[in-house]
Amino acid sequence: xxxxxxxxxxxxxxxxxxxxxxxxxxxxxxxxxxxxxxxxxxxxxxxxxxxxxxxxxxxxxxxxxxxxxxxxxxxxxxxxxxxxxxxxxxxxxxxxxxxxxxxxxxxxxxxxxxxxxxxxxxxxxxxxxxxxxxxxxxxxxxxxxxxxxxxxxxxxxxxxxxxxxxxxxxxxxxxxxxxxxxxxxxxxxxxxxxxxxxxxxxxxxxxxxxxxxxxxxxxxxxxxxxxxxxxxxxxxxxxxxxxxxxxxxxxxxxxxxxxxxxxxxxxxxxxxxxxx
Amino acid sequence: xxxxxxxxxxxxxxxxxxxxxxxxxxxxxxxxxxxxxxxxxxxxxxxxxxxxxxxxxxxxxxxxxxxxxxxxxxxxxxxxxxxxxxxxxxxxxxxxxxxxxxxxxxxxxxxxxxxxxxxxxxxxxxxxxxxxxxxxxxxxxxxxxxxxxxxxxxxxxxxxxxxxxxxxxxxxxxxxxxxxxxxxxxxxxxxxxxxxxxxxxxxxxxxxxxxxxxxxxxxxxxxxxxxxxxxxxxxxxxxxxxxxxxxxxxxxxxxxxxxxxxxxxxxxxxxxxxxxxxx
Numbered sequence: 001x002x003x004x005x006x007x008x009x010x011x012x013x014x015x016x017x018x019x020x021x022x023x024x025x026x027x028x029x030x031x032x033x034x035x036x037x038x039x040x041x042x043x044x045x046x047x048x049x050x051x052x053x054x055x056x057x058x059x060x061x062x063x064x065x066x067x068x069x070x071x072x073x074x075x076x077x078x079x080x081x082x083x084x085x086x087x088x089x090x091x092x093x094x095x096x097x098x099x100x101x102x103x104x105x106x107x108x109x110x111x112x113x114x115x116x117x118x119x120x121x122x123x124x125x126x127x128x129x130x131x132x133x134x135x136x137x138x139x140x141x142x143x144x145x146x147x148x149x150x151x152x153x154x155x156x157x158x159x160x161x162x163x164x165x166x167x168x169x170x171x172x173x174x175x176x177x178x179x180x181x182x183x184x185x186x187x188x189x190x191x192x193x194x195x196x197x198x199x200x201x202x203x204x205x206x207x208x209x210x211x212x213x214x215x216x217x218x219x220x221x222x223x224x225x226x227x228x229x230x231x232x233x234x235x236x237x238x239x240x241x242x243x244x245x246x247x248x249x250x251x252x253x254x255x256x257x258x259x260x261x262x263x264x265x266x267x268x269x270x271x272x273x274x275x276x
Numbered sequence: 277x278x279x280x281x282x283x284x285x286x287x288x289x290x291x292x293x294x295x296x297x298x299x300x301x302x303x304x305x306x307x308x309x310x311x312x313x314x315x316x317x318x319x320x321x322x323x324x325x326x327x328x329x330x331x332x333x334x335x336x337x338x339x340x341x342x343x344x345x346x347x348x349x350x351x352x353x354x355x356x357x358x359x360x361x362x363x364x365x366x367x368x369x370x371x372x373x374x375x376x377x378x379x380x381x382x383x384x385x386x387x388x389x390x391x392x393x394x395x396x397x398x399x400x401x402x403x404x405x406x407x408x409x410x411x412x413x414x415x416x417x418x419x420x421x422x423x424x425x426x427x428x429x430x431x432x433x434x435x436x437x438x439x440x441x442x443x444x445x446x447x448x449x450x451x452x453x454x455x456x457x458x459x460x461x462x463x464x465x466x467x468x469x470x471x472x473x474x475x476x477x478x479x480x481x482x483x484x485x486x487x488x489x490x491x492x493x494x495x496x497x498x499x500x501x502x503x504x505x506x507x508x509x510x511x512x513x514x515x516x517x518x519x520x521x522x523x524x525x526x527x528x529x530x531x532x533x534x535x536x537x538x539x540x541x542x543x544x545x546x547x548x549x550x551x552x553x554x555x
Contacts, residue, residue, distance in 0.1 A: 038368060039368075039369070039372060041365075042365035042366075042368055042369045045362070045365060045427075046362065046366055046369060046428065046430075046431055046508070047369070047427070047428055047431065050362075050426050050427045050508065051426050051427070051428045052425075055424045056423055056424060062422060062423065065421070065422045065423075069418070085320070086320070086321065089313075089316070089320055089321055090317075090321065092313050092314070092317055093314060093317040093323075096310070096313075096314055129537075129538060132497075132537075133538060133541070134530065134533065134534060135497060135498070135500060135533075137413060137501045138501065138514070138530055138533070141518060142530075145338060145342070145523070146334060146335045147331060150321075150322070151322070151323065152323050152324075155321070155323065221408075221409055221410075222411065224411060225411040225413050228413060228417075228505075232321070238417075242421070254414070257409065257410065257411075257414075258406065258409050261409040262405070262409070265405070
């Protein structure tokens with residue numbers, strides 16, 4: 001209290017802190033108001049104005065429409081085995097092809113091993129973004145146009161869609177490696193290929209395999225819908241059941257999809273736990 | 277992995293091998309299984325290997341002849357812009373509702389914080405897994421068949437999709453918290469809800485904001501195609517052009533999707549960085 005200068009310094013500091021806090025609170029409030037305004041606007045446009053409430057009717061009618069799906073068409077299950085296996089195999093083959101295709105993208109996309117950074121690095125980044133930003137349905141549409149209907153279009157669509165994720169995570173893993181072994185390999189006169197095979201690969205392999213298995217798991221659920229645009233598998237059966245208004249059959253197909261996805265999740269969990 | 281131990285005895289093996297006995301067996305078995313699966317899939321799916329390499333030439337041909345001069349004028353249109361805005365709104369609402377569901381769902385599905393490990397935990401896990409397991413386009417088709425065409429089914433489909441996606445990440449985040457603060461809260465006699473609000477939430481707030489932004493980004497990507505099955509947004513434009521075999525317009529629409537996704541990705545990366553810095 002007697003030390004006037006010290007008191008003033010304290011005072012200034014307190015003021016400063018308080019002012020900063022007010023500013024921060026004001027900023028948060030503005031952001032919150034803007035976000036809330038966007039919510040109100042979006043709800044108004046998408047939910048209130050765009051919806052045909054007369055068609056939907058009362059809640060009871062909605063429940064009735066949803067109730068059509070309550071029931072399982074057991075007679076469909078024997079004929080689902082083939083498409084289920086097809087879906088699973090499309091996912092496996094698509095992931096395998098994605099792994100092969102992502103090798104150049106990973107190599108070019110890791111800053112520490114890219115051959116010529118100003119050119120190859122942006123190319124790899126572009127490949128990754130292109131692969132991830134185009135939805136699997138769109139990829140499938142394109143490949144159906146190229147290869148015709150069938151599983152092959154699905155395999156290519158899955159492969160293209162997988163590149164981005166695998167390459168991005170693998171490239172990040174490579175960027176984080178310990179440079180020691182690489183230098184040691186170089187010092188013994190190893191060429192680029194040998195350095196990659198013996199110094200980089202062993203360091204990133206567990207991470208890459210984990211990523212690939214995770215992507216495989218996602219690819220199962222992707223390959224289950226590719227049939228909707230003509231690329232084979234369970235999606236085709238789903239489409240057919242939907243168009244013949246066999247709603248119980250739709251539920252059966254969804255159960256088949258859930259079954260293979262849970263299977264995939266169990267396998268991937270088991271493998272990843274064993275590896276780590 | 278391989279160990280770098282230096283063998284000191286004189287009995288060195290003549291030939292160096294990267295994997296020692298049990299590891300080498302696993303490695304061979306892994307390769308064998310992978311090879312068998314690949315061969316079997318190629319056989320089962322009737323993939324014409326002999327024509328495979330000719331196909332790439334055909335792919336170039338198709339792109340050059342049908343898709344190449346993308347019809348940019350077609351998408352430089354007020355109507356199309358309206359659909360783009362609708363898509364963004366759909367993604368925004370879907371992600372928002374999904375995140376609102378996520379908060380209790382992740383709480384119930386986090387093993388360390390769940391109110392009941394016997395009943396609530398498996399139920400919440402099953403629900404979030406099923407939301408994730410069923411693809412967003414299937415949700416869209418189901419909701420369209422129940423509610424009719426429009427954006428509401430799209431929003432609902434994206435809601436379930438985002439809930440499944442975010443709940444997994446968020447539950448993992450909750451499982452990784454420091455339990456000390458939770459125990460301290462419990463020791464003072466706080467109830468479940470108070471523990472959650474004052475013990476857990478401050479620890480995961482920043483991570484949750486990051487997950488929320490990422491969820492919006494992913495929901496936007498999904499929103500670009502739910503319209504393909506009648507749930508509103510630019511997917512409907514895509515479907516129309518595909519059905520009319522207006523491939524140059526399709527190319528233009530795909531290009532616009534790529535551009536929008538790029539922008540949203542940059543925005544989300546920037547927003548996440550800002551949030552991380554504010555921590």
